[in-house]
Amino acid sequence: MITNITNTIDVVSYCRVSSQGQGESGLGLEAQREYIARAAQQNGWNIVGEFVDVVSGKLAIEDRPEGKNALAACKKLKAQLVVAKLDRLSRSVHHIARLMEQTEFKVATMPQAKTFELHLFAALAQQEREFIANRTKEALAALQKRADDGDVQSVEKIARRTDALEKGRTAANRAKGNEVIQERVNSWQESVRDPIDLCIRKGGRTLQQVADCLNGKGITTSRGGNWTSIQVSRVMKNLTLQFPAKDAAL
Known part of the structure; x- marks a missing residue:
């Protein structure tokens, strides 16, 4: 009897930042790469390529310079596309639904999500943006x-x-x-969403621990200074980010 067989999946990493400043500084890009790398390690994905766009999320991925290349690479290498979060693909339910018809893709923060679930998350995210x-x-x-x-x-x-x-x-x-x-x-605030989320995922369970994590990564506040627990609290509240259940942020 054969047991413990793991099927390795080849994936093409795709990251997107919305401004040249983010692209040059790595703000947001580093976090996306870390999400993808951690998910690949945990789920047995083999990253066979990486593409990065500095472009607005309003464009469909097939209309972005590197997005088009990423899709072509997936087809050529028979690989699946992987992004850190769903909004890196698009902020439009229509675009995501159309992409689902073209290729298979995975989301690092929801590695086990099925097509229906991803479509539902996209619809909810669009509604939240309107709110x-x-x-x-x-x-x-x-x-x-x-x-x-x-x-x-x-x-x-x-x-x-x-x-x-x-x-x-x-x-x-x-x-x-x-x-x-x-x-x-x-x-x-959106540009620091992923770094804050990663700090929480890595074990930050108090506002001060998250502040220390951000400072350790060299990520500054909007005014270029160091983070404090009060600043973290304010931004987390605005972004509706929360600590895991039963953890207190004191």
Whole structure:
């Protein structure tokens, strides 16, 4: 009787960062590679190639320079595509559904997920992004309302963010400027999502342990400084990241 046979699967690694700055600094890219490497080691995948794109997730993978090459490599090598997280493939349910018809792929953070489950996760992620966009607009509107009602801190916050853009702008353009700033904040927070998640996966069970982990990796805060437990708490809350059940973040 034959036992303990492990079928090795050849995979092509695909990573995507959304800006040239992230591509050059490795912010986000390093975390994606680590996700994939850990999943490959745990699941017996043989990485036979790697492709990296610096491009917006709005484009379908077949329309990205290296994404197209990654798909071609999968076909040539009879390998499956692997990404760190589903949103590295696309933020569109339509794009992911179309890709499912073209090739098999795996997600490092959900290595055992089936096609139906991946499609469901993609739909939920798209819905969550829509919720976040609405919450951002509501938060900006609430901030403006508090300022209009005379709240000093809200007035100062808006002033700090828009002072350089205020001159000669209409109310509509000022609101648009606030949205742009908030989008930059959201973009930066998304760039540290994976590093924070990895620190938790590696055993970080308190806010300070996560802060120490980030500092040890050389990942800085938005202002280029070291992380504190308070900063970690704020970003984790905004990203809805949590410690595993029954672990306390003190």
